[in-house]
Amino acid sequence: MFRFTPYVVKSLWGHRARTALTVSGTAVALLVFCVVAAVQEGLDRLARPSEADRTLVVFQENQFCPTNSRLPEDYARLIAEVPGVRSVVPVQVFTNNCRASLDMVVFHGVPPGQLLAARNLELLSGSFSAFEDRTDAALVGQAVARRRGLEVGESFTVGEVTVSVAGVFASPVAAEENFIYTHLDFLQRAPGRNAVGTVTQLEVELAEHADPDATAAAIDARLRHGPVATATRTKGVFQREAIGDLAELIGFAQWLGYACLGLVFSLVATTTVMAVQDRIKEHAVLQTLGLRPMRVFRLVLAESLVQSMAAGLLGIGLGMLVLGWWGFSIGTEGVAIALEPSLRLAVLGAVVSAAVGLLAGLAPAYQAARTEIVAALRQA
Amino acid sequence: MPLVEIRNLTKQFSKGGETITPLNEVDLTIEPRDFLSLMGPSGSGKSTLLNLLTGIDRPTSGQILVHGTDITRLSRARLADWRAANIGYIFQTHNLIPVLTAYENIELPLLLLPMTAAERRKRIAIALEAVDLTDRADHYPRQLSGGQEQRVGIARAIVANPTIVVADEPTGDLDARTAGHILQLVERLNAELGMTLFVVTHDPQAASVAARRLQLDEGRLVESEAAAPVAALDAGRRRA
Numbered sequence: 001m002f003r004f005t006p007y008v009v010k011s012l013w014g015h016r017a018r019t020a021l022t023v024s025g026t027a028v029a030l031l032v033f034c035v036v037a038a039v040q041e042g043l044d045r046l047a048r049p050s051e052a053d054r055t056l057v058v059f060q061e062n063q064f065c066p067t068n069s070r071l072p073e074d075y076a077r078l079i080a081e082v083p084g085v086r087s088v089v090p091v092q093v094f095t096n097n098c099r100a101s102l103d104m105v106v107f108h109g110v111p112p113g114q115l116l117a118a119r120n121l122e123l124l125s126g127s128f129s130a131f132e133d134r135t136d137a138a139l140v141g142q143a144v145a146r147r148r149g150l151e152v153g154e155s156f157t158v159g160e161v162t163v164s165v166a167g168v169f170a171s172p173v174a175a176e177e178n179f180i181y182t183h184l185d186f187l188q189r190a191p192g193r194n195a196v197g198t199v200t201q202l203e204v205e206l207a208e209h210a211d212p213d214a215t216a217a218a219i220d221a222r223l224r225h226g227p228v229a230t231a232t233r234t235k236g237v238f239q240r241e242a243i244g245d246l247a248e249l250i251g252f253a254q255w256l257g258y259a260c261l262g263l264v265f266s267l268v269a270t271t272t273v274m275a276v277q278d279r280i281k282e283h284a285v286l287q288t289l290g291l292r293p294m295r296v297f298r299l300v301l302a303e304s305l306v307q308s309m310a311a312g313l314l315g316i317g318l319g320m321l322v323l324g325w326w327g328f329s330i331g332t333e334g335v336a337i338a339l340e341p342s343l344r345l346a347v348l349g350a351v352v353s354a355a356v357g358l359l360a361g362l363a364p365a366y367q368a369a370r371t372e373i374v375a376a377l378r379q380a
Numbered sequence: 381m382p383l384v385e386i387r388n389l390t391k392q393f394s395k396g397g398e399t400i401t402p403l404n405e406v407d408l409t410i411e412p413r414d415f416l417s418l419m420g421p422s423g424s425g426k427s428t429l430l431n432l433l434t435g436i437d438r439p440t441s442g443q444i445l446v447h448g449t450d451i452t453r454l455s456r457a458r459l460a461d462w463r464a465a466n467i468g469y470i471f472q473t474h475n476l477i478p479v480l481t482a483y484e485n486i487e488l489p490l491l492l493l494p495m496t497a498a499e500r501r502k503r504i505a506i507a508l509e510a511v512d513l514t515d516r517a518d519h520y521p522r523q524l525s526g527g528q529e530q531r532v533g534i535a536r537a538i539v540a541n542p543t544i545v546v547a548d549e550p551t552g553d554l555d556a557r558t559a560g561h562i563l564q565l566v567e568r569l570n571a572e573l574g575m576t577l578f579v580v581t582h583d584p585q586a587a588s589v590a591a592r593r594l595q596l597d598e599g600r601l602v603e604s605e606a607a608a609p610v611a612a613l614d615a616g617r618r619r620a
C-alpha cells in the first residue's frame with residue numbers, strides 16, 4: 001500500500017518550485033478560509049442557546065448603541081420585585097465606537113461586589129482585591145490585553161476614560177475576553193460621561209423555572225410608566241439584534257470562504273494536471289513494469305492529496321496561530337464577536353483540504369490510469 | 381510445454397480509412413532459455429509484435445499462450461499483474477524515472493511482488509552487480525551516461541527474474557562501442573543467467589548473436605538458421 005510513498009514524495013520534490021508555489025498559494029487560501037470560518041463560528045457562538053438565554057438584558061427601547069441607552073439606576077430595585085427575577089446587575093457600558101470595528105474597546109462598569117457573581121472570570125494576573133480597592137481599577141479581558149499590549153499596573157486611556165489595569169482575565173465565553181470591567185460609579189463619573197444615577201443596561205438573572213419571555217414582558221410592563229421605556233430581551237437575542245447588519249455581512253463573507261475553496265481546487269487541480277501531462281510516458285512505463293491502472297490512479301490522487309494536506313497544515317496552522325495570538329474580534333454596538341482558534345476549526349480545515357485535494361486529483365488521476373501504454377511509449 | 385505459443389496472431393491498424401496489417405496470422409513458439417532476435421524494415425511491425433507479447437497492446441485476432449494461459453483474454457489489471465511477474469522490458473531509450481535513483485528505479489518491479497525488504501535489497505544488489513553499476517546505485521539518471529542508464533534499464537528488467545526479457549532496439553540510441561558492451565551484457569543474461577530473451581534490432585551484428593533469428597516482412601515471420609552463438613559472442617567482443 002505505502003511502498004510507493006517515496007515515489008510520490010520524490011515526484012513532488014522533483015518539481016519543488018512548482019510544488020512550493022502551489023502549496024503556498026493553497027495555504028494562503030486556506031488561511032483566509034480559516035479566518036472566515038472563525039468569524040462565522042464566533043457569530044454562531046453568540047447565537048447558541050446557553051446561559052445567555054437565562055440572562056435578560058433590559059435596554060432603552062429602540063436603542064442598541066450603549067451611548068444612547070440611559071436608564072435610571074433605581075430601575076434595578078423595581079425589576080428585582082418582578083416574579084422570576086433572581087438578581088439584577090446594573091451595567092454602565094462605554095465604547096469607543098458604536099459602528100462595526102476590528103478594535104472595539106468596550107468598558108463595562110459593574111458594582112465590584114456583584115462582578116464575580118455575575119461573570120465567570122479567571123484571573124490570569126493581578127488580583128481581585130486590587131480591583132476592589134481602587135476606583136479607577138480595571139479588569140481587562142486577555143484578548144484586549146494582547147491586542148493593546150496591556151499589563152497589570154499600567155494605565156490605559158480611551159477617549160476621556162483612563163483606567164489602571166488591576167488584572168487580566170480569561171473567560172469561558174470568548175466574547176467576554178474583549179471587555180474591560182471597571183467600577184460602575186467610576187464609569188458613571190468619568191469625565192464627559194455625565195451619567196451619575198443612570199445606567200446603560202440592567203442584566204437580570206432568571207430564577208430557576210422562570211420563563212424568559214414572560215419575565216421580559218413583565219419587566220417591560222412594570223417599567224412602562226417610568227421615565228424611560230425599556231425593551232427586555234434574552235442576552236442571546238439582544239446580541240443578535242445588536243449585531244444586526246454585521247451578521248448579514250458575515251453571511252456574505254462566507255461566500256469568500258467558498259471562493260477560497262474554489263481557488264484551492266483550481267490550484268491543486270492545475271498542478272496535478274500539469275504533473276500528469278508531463279509524465280504521460282512515465283505512467284506508461286510504470287504500467288509496463290506491471291502497475292495496475294488503479295494503482296497509477298491512486299498514486300496521482302496521493303500526489304494531489306499530499307499537496308493539499310501540506311497546504312492545509314500550513315494554512316490552518318498559521319490561521320490558528322494568528323487567531324490565537326492576536327485575539328481578533330469584530331464588534332459593533334458594544335457587542336463583540338470573538339475570533340478564536342478551535343479544534344472544530346482545525347478539523348474542519350483538515351477535512352476540507354483533504355476533500356478538495358482528492359476532488360482536484362480525480363480527473364488527472366483518471367487520465368493517468370487510462371493512458372494508452374503503446375501510444376504513450378511511442379512519444380519521443 | 382513451450383514457454384510461449386503464438387497462434388494466428390493478426391494486428392491491424394486503420395489510419396484514415398486505410399488498413400495496415402503489420403502482423404498477418406503469425407505463428408511462433410518460444411522455448412525456455414531461447415534467445416531470439418527479430419529484424420525487419422522500419423515499420424514492419426517488430427515493436428508491435430513485442431508489445432503484443434508483453435500484453436501492453438491487444439491483437440486484432442489470434443492467441444498468445446504463455447505457460448498455457450491466453451494473455452489476450454486478461455483484463456488490464458490482470459495483465460499488469462502478469463507483466464509484473466513474467467516480463468522484463470528493456471526499452472530503446474532507457475525510460476528510467478528521473479526523480480528516482482538507479483537503486484530505486486531497479487527496485488520498482490520488486491515493489492509489485494510479495495517480497496520482504498531484505499529480499500529486495502539482495503536482488504537489487506545482484507542486479508546491480510550483473511550490470512556492473514554497484515558504485516552508481518545512488519546516482520540519479522541525469523548523473524549517468526547513456527550506456528549506464530541503459531544498464532540500469534537492463535537491471536530493472538531482470539531484477540524480478542522474469543519469465544521472458546524483451547528488448548526493443550536496446551542499442552539504438554548508443555554509440556557503437558557502448559552498444560557492444562550492452563550487447564555483451566544482454567548475451568550474458570541468456571548464456572549465464574539462463575534467461576529467455578527476445579531482442580528487436582536493426583543491427584545484423586547484434587542479431588547474429590542470437591541463437592534463433594527471425595525476420596519480419598510484409599506481415600510474415602520467417603526464421604533463419606543461426607550461426608554458432610560463440611562466434612557471435614566473439615564478434616561482439618571485437619566491436620567493443
Ligand SMILES: Nc1ncnc2c1ncn2[C@@H]1O[C@H](COP(=O)(O)OP(=O)(O)OP(=O)(O)O)[C@@H](O)[C@H]1O
Pocket residue numbers: 375393394395400402420421422423424425426427428429
Ligand atoms: N497506434 C497505431 N496507430 C496506427 N498505426 C500504427 C500504430 N502503431 C503502429 N502503427 C503502424 O504499424 C506499423 C508497425 O509499427 P511498428 O512500430 O511495430 O514498426 P517497427 O517494425 O517497430 O518499426 P521501427 O523499426 O521503425 O521501430 C507501422 O506502419 C506503424 O505506422
Ligand SMILES: [Mg+2]
Pocket residue numbers: 426427428548
Ligand atoms: Mg519499433
